[in-house]
Amino acid sequence: MVASAKRKYYEYQLTNAANKKQKVWEIIKKESGKMTKTDACNETKLTPEDFNNYFVHIGENLQKQFNNSDEDPHLFLQKTNKSPGTTCYLEPVSLQEVKDIIKGLNKKKTKDIYGMTTTLLEDIRDI
Incomplete structure (x- = not known):
């Protein structure tokens, strides 16, 4: 109790x-x-x-805490599912642009979730 x-x-x-x-x-x-x-x-x-x-x-x-509804959930989604007003477009980048970005990174020994460091990335940039 x-x-x-x-x-x-x-x-x-x-x-x-x-x-x-x-x-x-x-x-x-x-x-x-x-x-x-x-x-x-x-x-x-x-x-x-x-x-x-x-x-x-x-x-x-x-x-x-919520009331049950007899309304079809698909109808609810159709009412609320509106396409975004803007779009996102990713432009292709050249190999040289990637190399330039890597070259501009601060050299640190901190690892990302894959174990990569900016120092290692710099070392393998031209491979």
Whole structure:
């Protein structure tokens, strides 16, 4: 009974929070005991199971907040799906333009998600 009430309390807190990420971390701090002295309170601990249940059931809880509609979703999409007013066109670039861009990069040893550095890119530029 207490766990259910606590879960509902935290669901309410998260649902109504302006900054949900911040509220999640506040709850984690409270329940893990890593609060500042000014944050101290006598609430019971939130278990990992309670925390997990919130996220497992969030879809169902959100669905309950909305009215069912008899309108065909395809019609809704047709009404709202408008083509953009502008288009994006990428112009072809020459090999020399790419080489010039690489040459202009600052040499750093910081790696990108593929493990490439600008120094390495500079070294293999003319291959």
